[in-house]
Amino acid sequence: MNALTPLTADQSYLRHFWHPVATVNELEAADPAGNGPIGRTLLDEPLVIAKLNGKYVAMRDRCAHRYAKLSVGKVLENNRIQCPYHGWEYGASGRCELMPACPSDAIPKKAFTPAYACEERYGIIWVRLDSSWDCTNIPYCEAWENPEFKRQIIAEPYNWDSSAERRWENFTDFSHFAYVHPGTLYDPAYSEPAIVPVDRVGGELRFFMEPGRDMLDTLPDDSPLGSWNYRNSMPFSVNLSIRLYKNDKPFLLWTTSSPTSQNSCRNFMIIAHTEDDLPDSQPLDFQKLVLAEDQPVIETQPGPIYLDEVSLPTDKISNQYRKWLRELSTAAAKGEEAFKAALFTDVTESK
Structure with a gap:
């Protein structure tokens, strides 16, 4: 059997993007003071996340001494992370600031663990592993920008045995609705999706879709049927702004996949709506139902995307997405300016 050809042979370009690693709620639940630490994985890199000062x-989740995991340690009152093995203490820069066994000795230059750019946005903690070019932003989310939204729900993250690329394609794939979500998101009679214009604007992949209004009669009331406006920050975020057919009100589904490895991802979701008295459980339970329909199918796919896969005209969105990923990977190998040009050069089809 011939070997498959991956879409991107070098995935190091992903280190230049911001990726989510945990919710603030998860960190605050990790210890009584709400400072962590907790351990997470991003692009096969073990990380320790904490709140200091x-x-x-x-x-990096590794003490320089004997490589014990700092995430198993604790955050001290002096705003340092203490290694659980020998008590070495690390400050926010990643440098060791105390070796209890030799408190009077000079701390070796090698006594550090790499620190990475880390920010909070939307109740989610984001990390960028390589900030040397400093040209990417935390992905766009409409939930706090649209004054019509009265409620923002930060869902509990969930893990899939699938790549972040596959998860992104699953969320934006119109063709699968009739087969994976019949009677949930779509009427199976509409198995031939529209082929829509796809634009690159400001580092986002944008497109618009209007499914048939008459499907309202066949779908549950919780189904977010309406005009679907996608603003997708590269590489793994989806901001799906919906104008619901049933009441002409806005509804937001936002998701980002974090690439823990080539074969696994950790997924984050925000739901925003206009209803004062709608319990959080209602939209969350419906999305959990949709995810339960998707997950067993998507996890049958291999993690990486391969060039050998057969594509159709109705795969236009994923084809454009794959093309851009490949361009970004190739450009990053050429340097900062090539990467910026590949990410921020607009290409528009829509009028």
């Missing part, structure tokens, strides 16, 4: 920090 009121700021979120991310470091």
Whole structure:
């Protein structure tokens, strides 16, 4: 059997983007003071996440001494992370600031663990592993920008045995609705999706879709049927702004996949709506139903995307997405300016 050809042979370009690693709620639940630490994985890199001096920090989850995991340690009152093995203490920069066994000795230059850019946005903690070019932003989310939204729900993250690329394609794939979500999101009679214009604007992949209004009669009331406006920050975020057919009100589904590895991802979701008295459980339960329909199918796919896969005209969105990923990977190998040009050069089809 011939070997498959991956879409991107080098995925190091992903280190230049911001990725989510945890919710603030998860960190606050990790210890009584709400400072962590907790351990997470991003692009196969073990990370320790904590809050020191009121700021979120991310470091490689490894003490320089005997490589014990700092995430199993604790955050001290002096705003340092203490290694659980020999008590070495690390500040926000990742440098060791105390070796209890030799408190009077000079701390070796090698006594550090790499620290990474770390920020909080939307109740989610984000990390960028390579900030040397400093040209990417935390992905766009409409939930706090639209004054019509009265409620923003930060869902509990969930893990899939699938790549972040596959998860992104699953969320934006119109063709699968009739087969994976019949009677949930779509009427199976509409198995031939529209082929819509796809634009690149400001580092986002944008497109618009209007499914048939007459499907309202066949779908549950919780189904977010309406005009679907997608603003997708590269590489793994989806901001799906919906104008619901049933009441002409806005509804937001926002998701980002964090690439823990080539074969696994951790997924974050925000739901925003206009209803004062709608319990959070109602839209969350419906999305959990949709995810339960998707997950067993998507996890049958291999993690990486391969060039050998057969594509159709109705795969236009994923084809454009794959093309851009490949361009970004190739450009990053050429340097900062090539990467910026590949990410921020607009290409528009829509009028």
